[in-house]
Amino acid sequence: MKIGLIGTGIIGSAVMTGFCESGSRLSILVSPRTREKAERLRDAYPGKVRIARDNQQVVDESEWIFLAVLPQQAMDVLRDLRFTPEKKLISLVPGLDLEETVRQVGPLAVCVDVVPLPFAARRVGPVVLCPPVPEVRELLSLLGTVVEAETPEQMAVLRTTTALMSPYYMLLAKVVAWCREKGVSEEQARTYLTSYWGALGQMAADFPGPLEELAGEMTPGGLNWQALNHLEDTGALAEWQSTLEVILERVKNM
Numbered sequence: 001m002k003i004g005l006i007g008t009g010i011i012g013s014a015v016m017t018g019f020c021e022s023g024s025r026l027s028i029l030v031s032p033r034t035r036e037k038a039e040r041l042r043d044a045y046p047g048k049v050r051i052a053r054d055n056q057q058v059v060d061e062s063e064w065i066f067l068a069v070l071p072q073q074a075m076d077v078l079r080d081l082r083f084t085p086e087k088k089l090i091s092l093v094p095g096l097d098l099e100e101t102v103r104q105v106g107p108l109a110v111c112v113d114v115v116p117l118p119f120a121a122r123r124v125g126p127v128v129l130c131p132p133v134p135e136v137r138e139l140l141s142l143l144g145t146v147v148e149a150e151t152p153e154q155m156a157v158l159r160t161t162t163a164l165m166s167p168y169y170m171l172l173a174k175v176v177a178w179c180r181e182k183g184v185s186e187e188q189a190r191t192y193l194t195s196y197w198g199a200l201g202q203m204a205a206d207f208p209g210p211l212e213e214l215a216g217e218m219t220p221g222g223l224n225w226q227a228l229n230h231l232e233d234t235g236a237l238a239e240w241q242s243t244l245e246v247i248l249e250r251v252k253n254m
Contacts, residue, residue, distance in 0.1 A: 001026040001139075004062025006055050006077065008034040010118060011092055012068030013041055015143060017121035020045040022142040029062055031055050033069075056081055064139065068092040071254055078104050090114050090136065094159060095254025112136050113152070115159050120144060130155040160248040164240070172197070 003019060005012050008030050016028050020041075028049045030038045035051075042049045052058045059065055059081050067089060069077050074093045078101060083089070088110035091098065098111050114136075115128040120143040127140045130149035140146045149155040172193060179189035207214045218224035231237050 002061065002063045003028045004052075004058035004065045005030040006033075006058050006065065006067050007031060007069035007092075008038045008041065009068055010037075011116060011120075012066060013037050014118045014121040015066060015068070015092070015116050016041055016049065017044070018116075018123045018143040020048050021121070021123060024142060029058050031058050059083060059087065062087075064088045064090060066090045066092060067096070071095050075100070075104060081105065083108060085109065088136075092116065095251070110136060113155055114140065115155070115162065116140075116143060117162060117165070128155060128158045156248065156251045160244055160251050163244070163247045167240075167243075 001024065003016070003026055005016055005028065008016075012030075016030065019026060019028065026048060028041075028045075029052050030041060030049060032038055032051055032053065033055075038051045042051055052061075055077065063086075065083075065087060067074065067077070071093055074091075074096050083105040085107045086109050089101070089105070089108050089112075091101070091111070091113050092115075094115075096113065098113060102108060102111055110133055112133055113130045117125055117127075119125045120127060123143055125144045126147050127144050128147045128149055129136055129140060130152060132148040132150065137146050137148065147158065149158055175193060176186065176189040179193075180186055204211060204214060215228065218228070
């Protein structure tokens with residue numbers, strides 16, 4: 001399997017790392033842009049990763065081409081490249097218009113929009129695909145759990161939720177700091193809370209019913225009951241949805 005990467009940034013590097021760690025037989029050709037990250041990938045996986053002389057070599061020598069440049073650069077990059085109809089293009093570029101892309105580069109065997117996240121390097125977590133294409137789903141399954149979006153509108157909603165990564169980490173940091181102020185060590189708090197919230201996520205993934213029912217599995221008048229009611233009364237939970245609405249508008253206008 002021959003994979004090419006145009007744009008060796010954080011997400012592109014994470015995706016290629018995940019492929020290399022998958023144990024699959026593949027070769028990866030990465031663009032020379034962001035030379036330091038390209039060299040880091042090559043040095044980490046010398047038998048699998050090579051650095052191309054330019055983007056056109058990436059296209060010419062790859063079956064699957066991952067496009068991972070900044071949104072404002074994408075069309076300029078594509079305009080300078082020559083594709084042939086058997087090529088398979090996977091866009092990691094937020095907001096890239098796939099129809100306009102095909103008009104720009106010509107017919108392609110595959111042209112899809114994909115949202116991976118940094119933990120693709122560890123081959124865990126979700127990877128969103130739109131539109132659903134079986135062979136792309138099979139490829140992306142090497143990186144994590146593939147979630148298929150049927151429409152660009154669904155894709156925009158799921159992409160919006162990725163904006164909660166930094167708020168989640170900051171919430172974790174605040175709770176760890178609170179524990180530390182109360183006499184618990186940083187190591188104790190981080191170990192407990194990351195394990196605790198990881199288990200909560202797994203419970204939610206396995207729960208067959210509505211998540212509101214899972215939230216309702218608490219003792220009336222107990223600690224969880226008090227915390228949930230306090231957050232609802234102060235409007236703190238609603239603020240998360242309000243934030244998503246703001247981010248969704250931005251995603252729609254990319």
